[in-house]
Amino acid sequence: GGSALGIAVSRPRPMKEVETTDELRFATGMGELDRVLGGGAVKGSLVLVGGAPGIGKSTLMLQICDNLCRFATVLYVSGEESERQIKLRAERLKVQGEGLYLLAETNLENLVDAVHQLQPDVLIVDSIQTLYHGDVTSAPGSVSQVKECTLTLMQLAKGENITVFVIGHVNKEGSIAGPKVLEHMVDCVLYFEGERHMAYRILRAAKNRFGATNEIGVFEMEEGGLTEVPNPSEAMLAGRPTGAPGTCVTCVMEGVRPVLAEIQALVVPSSLGNPRRVSNGFDYSRSMLLLAVLEKRGGLKLSSCDAYLNIIGGLQLDEPAADLAAVVALASSYLDKPVPGDLAAIGEVGLTGELRSVSQLAQRVAEVRRLGFKRCVVPAHRGLESIADLKLLPVRNIGEAIRAALRG
Secondary structure, three states, rough: OOOOOOOOOOOOOHHHHHOOOOOOOOOOHHHHHHHHHHOOOOOOOEEEEEEEEOHHHHHHHHHHHHOOOOOOOOEEEOOOOOHHHHHHHHHHHOOOOOEEEEEEEEEEEHHHHHHHHHHHHEEEEHHHOEEEEEOOOOOOOOOHHHHHHHHOOOOOOOHOOEEEEEEEOOOOOOOEHHHHOOOOOOOEEEEEEEEOOEEEEEEEEEOOOOOOOOOOEEEEEEEEEEEEEOOOHHHHHHOOOOOOOOOEEEEEEOHHHHHHEEEEEEEOOOOOOOEEEEEEEEHHHHHHHHHHHHHOOOOOOOOEEEOOOOOOOHHOOHHHHHHHHHHHHHHHHHHHOOOOOOOOOOOOOOOOOOOOOOOOOOHHHHHHHHHOOOEEEOOOOOOOOOOOOOEEEEEOOOOHHHHHHHHO
C-alpha cells in the first residue's frame, strides 16, 4: 500500500517470518576495497568515502568504475570537475568506460531526474559538499545542505535499489564538513587516510552495517593511479637502516590484520631549559608517558634531552602494543646502541615500568616470524608457546626489555 508521502507502507512482522537471505553483493574489482566493505559492495546501500582533499578518493572511485562498467551501468556525478576533465582523468587511469555515464551537476533535483532516466546500477557522487537541494536556503557544503542531500540519496539508494558511493572531504580537524554529521545516516563510512606526500594510503571502515569495521585496505599512489598493497608489512619495512641506533620494529593490529611498523627515535642532549618533544604517527601524550617511565623506572636521564619519535610509512599507531618498541627505540638512541636487525618488540608498558600483555599476541608473533625476524621481545606472563625459527624473549619490565633488546 501507499501513503500520503508516496512511500510504501511497511507493517510489523513476526521475527520468525523474516527471511535472512544474504544481501546481494558484487565485487568492485579492487580486492582491498571489497575486503574493507565486508566482501564487496551491497546493492541498495549508501557508502560514504571520506578523506582529506587530494588523498585519492576520486581516483579510487574512477578506478573501480573500470571493473563495474563490465556488468553494470555506472553514473558518475561530479560537482568538482567538468565532464571533459573527468574523461581526461579516466583516460590517464586507463578506465575503459564502456557503461560509464558522466554528469557534471550540482543541483540535486537534476541529479535525481538523471538517475530516474538512466536507471543506473551504481551512482557515484563526487563530493557531497558541492551538491545543493533547491528547498534548502543555505549554501552548498553547509551542514543542513549536506544532511538533506544525503537523506535524498539514501532514499534513492533504497527506493531504486542502487548502490551509491558518496565522496566527502574531511578538513584537517577531521570533521567532514558533513561526513561526521552523516555517519548515522549512511550504511557504511570509509575513511581514506595517509599523508599526501607519502606513497601509502590506508582505507578503513569507521562504520559498516553489512560487515566488520576492523578491516583495512592498503594502497599505494602511483603515476597510473592507486595500486593495491596486499603485503603492507613488507612495504612498511622497505628501506630499513641496518645497525643504526634508535629504531625498533613492532607489530600492530590494523583491524584483524597484523602489520609490522618501524618506530624511530632520536634522543639528543638539549640546550633548552624545556627540552623539545616531537611525536609523529605516535600518540603524543603516550610518548610523554613512556619518556617519564623510562626516566623513573629505566634509569635513563631523558629529562635533559630532546626526544623525537617517528613512525615510518605514514602509519598512525594508536594502540598500546607499540609501547615496548617505542621504549626500546628511545633507549637504543639514548645509549647509542643499535637494536639487532632481526629483533622485534611487542607489549604495553604500565606506569611502574611493568609489561602488560596485549591482545592477539599469537597472530602478531606469527607475522613477525613470517617476515624473517628471529627474536621477539614479549611480555612474560603469557602462555605463549615457542614458535619454530623465532625465539621469544619474555620480559617483566622495561629494564629487562632494554637489556634483552640491546644485548645482541
